Amino acid sequence: MGIFGKPKLATLLGRPLRCLVCGGREFWSREVKLNSTGAEFLGLSWANQSAVGLICDACGYVHEFAGPRPELWKPERGYPGGAE
Numbered sequence: 001m002g003i004f005g006k007p008k009l010a011t012l013l014g015r016p017l018r019c020l021v022c023g024g025r026e027f028w029s030r031e032v033k034l035n036s037t038g039a040e041f042l043g044l045s046w047a048n049q050s051a052v053g054l055i056c057d058a059c060g061y062v063h064e065f066a067g068p069r070p071e072l073w074k075p076e077r078g079y080p081g082g083a084e
């Protein structure tokens with residue numbers, strides 16, 4: 001998955017995001033289309049457009065976000081505001 005440069009650090013609601021599986025800090029992002037069945041299952045009919053998927057660079061686990069968008073940051077510059 002090296003087509004679009006480098007994986008990025010991510011924060012959600014101002015908090016650094018770590019991979020749920022391996023604890024990795026760098027992710028690739030992609031848009032994910034939600035189908036209506038999935039949105040209704042999650043009680044998120046308002047979110048029946050798209051979500052953001054963050055794919056762990058280390059293990060490949062896909063984290064999906066249908067609410068607030070995660071923010072992405074360049075790894076070499078670190079998290080904003082000194083978050084860790």
Ligand SMILES: [Zn+2]
Binds near residue numbers: 019056
């Ligand atoms: Zn991972």
